[in-house]
Amino acid sequence: MKKQILIVPSIFFLFIISIFFYLLTIDRNPSEIPSNLINKTVPFFETETLLKNKKFISSNEFGNEIILVNFFATWCKPCREEHKYIIKLSKKNNLRIIGINYKDDPKKSIAWLKNLGNPYSDVPLDKNGRIAIDWGVYGIPETFVINSDGIIEYRHVGPITKKIYEKINLLISTLK
């Protein structure tokens, strides 16, 4: 029996380890989950809004300009952390941002937006989570970029970090 074969496990092991090492050091986001909705039109929904006394009908709103859709809730800690980036995004690009308020108490949401600032043009309410299901939302917070044809260009699961903020900025400037 050739004894060289005994060294195979170590070679295989080092191969696996180097893949892990590579993946850990490159800039990657394991929670970036490919969405079936990318390059498709936004799912239709119709619901009440938080601050305005009117119905939000998605087909009337999307398709005219670039819009950022952000699913958020007051009970979600990471939403609070990403909020400053949402505000920055709305100011810097003069971007329209729709914040879908997921399974939340409207009173708390109003207070929350008063405290932290309101970057949203509209806040449609998703009281029972139905809209989130249609959008294939994986976890709160989640953010979508929709182009001026009403097509979903980008999706991010989890809070917006500095890196993601820059990525979204870049994407918006290319879309314009």
Added chain:
Amino acid sequence: MIPTIGNFALWLSFFFSVFQLIFSRRSKNIKYIGLIVNCLFFSTLISFFLLMYSHVVSDFSIINVVENSHTTKPLLYKIAGVWGNHEGSMLLWILVLALFNYFIFKLINKENLFFILKTLEVQAFIIIGFSLFTIFTSNPFLRILPAQLEGLGFNPILQDPALAIHPPLLYLGYVGFSAVFSMSVATLILNNKQNIFWYNCMKPFVLAAWTFLTIGITLGSVWAYYELGWGGWWFWDPVENASFMPWLIGTALLHSLIIVEKRKSLQAWVLLLAILAFLLSVIGTFLVRSGILTSVHTFALDPSRGIYILVFTALLGGYSLILFGTRSKNFFNNNYFSLFSKEGSILVNNIFMAVVCATVFLGTIYPLIVEAFTNNKISVGEPYYNSTVIPIMIPAFIVMGVGPILNWGKEDKFKFLKKIFPSILFTLSMTVIIFLFYKSYSILGIAGIFLSFWIISNNIFNIIKKNKNYSMGMFVAHLGAGLLILGITGSSVWQDEKIITMKVNSEVKIKNYNIIFDNIEEIKGINYIAIRGNFLVHNDKKKIITKLNPENRFYPITNIFTTEASIHTNLSRDLYIVLGEGNINDGWVVRIYYNPLVIWIWIGSLLIFFGGIISLNINLKKLLK
């Protein structure tokens, strides 16, 4: 004050492990080393209990307690909260490492002195690695100033008795393999010049680790079944795979050790399995803790932690496997045996186990490999595992059925046929009976039932004949495996599922049962509020069998909704109801599962666990005699 002492004790553990490394290398004075081993264990124990104490009294000056606890949490979950998070669970890792370290030392005697000292040296190196990791990247005693008034709470989905004890048992399994690993590396380093029976020392550790891993995985599965409300008990989640792989290798190791003991063959193979079992445990920890892949268990997304564990894994694995590659040729011998014998059957099953493990490993890391080379994201799910693992398991189970009744050395073909004749008859008749009862034409179902009774009947006929070759532990464990296969087959092949919207007073039929939605009410628990549905279950004779009360809970502290499935169990099936979303006008979404034979999964796994305990007991008695 308490956290400072806890932190100090953790540092002491680190220093004692450094002393252990130095002393077991330089000095041969057993007294000193024994003292160090004891001190190491006690300082870690103190550190662990001080963290537990801080959780119990809700010391909100500690970040770890703030982030994972709350004053309203029941005491059991305050205690379980210690290991319900990354930092605390790392401390538990070190505690278990120190515990096995202590047991390794207990084996020391004049004959195996060098071997045990070398093992302690390797074990000390592992403890140093993990304690440095914990102290610098995951210190559970970090303070927060000013102290908080209240904690952030605990993920309510983890509030479950099975899950409270699942991690410690699982860690006893994972970390137990550290001792096996250390012994294997020590054997390779020493080239076994003293001709020590290293495999006798290794066996109780393999048995202990494997047994605890078995029960740990079972409890995790029980939790998934009762708490997640998805109607199933195994999802091929990366973390489940991370525990399943060392278990498979552990199973192979356990059985091939029997051959080494009996014939001195396969030593190199056993040394390799011993290394792999622990490496897979550590890689599993890495996969879960580094955030390199997402799973329901993902602890924390911190790349610095990932890099540290990875570097440490690379050191352990690189060193041990290269050592294996260069030294293991000294452990080959020419004690060949016939394939048609007990040794032969064990070897064949060893290969099957290794192949299944490789398959699961490939499935788990394949998405990562694809991403590294092509930047595409793919996911590997149940279809892959079902279509690869099951075909390998079927021949493995056939061999498993006959293994225990085969002779050592060589088996006579004619005598063998005579031996298996009654069990073939019994197996066929049981398969036909069950087939007629369920009237299912699933080939997989029939195969599963056949294999299950094949293993069970061979075992039982073997014990009736008072075959000299059987051990009680093996009998119980193999019987358990047979029942486990029965349960897995029933619950996966004949499961029935209904998802419907139900209003109060409406009814639905599943199999022979009529389920009536009686009413819905609001209830208040210790730290949650819930709506609870009351369902009446009638059988086909219109008699009420049971009431099922699934709940939809809301935990205000963490703002999390959970579902509590309600399950009625008997020996032939589970009725499993989950209450979904809804309101009084439109009705509620209700998921109802008819899960045949699930109870046999738990009974089977428990028997495997007890089989392990019995064998462990016998082996320890033999070793310490």
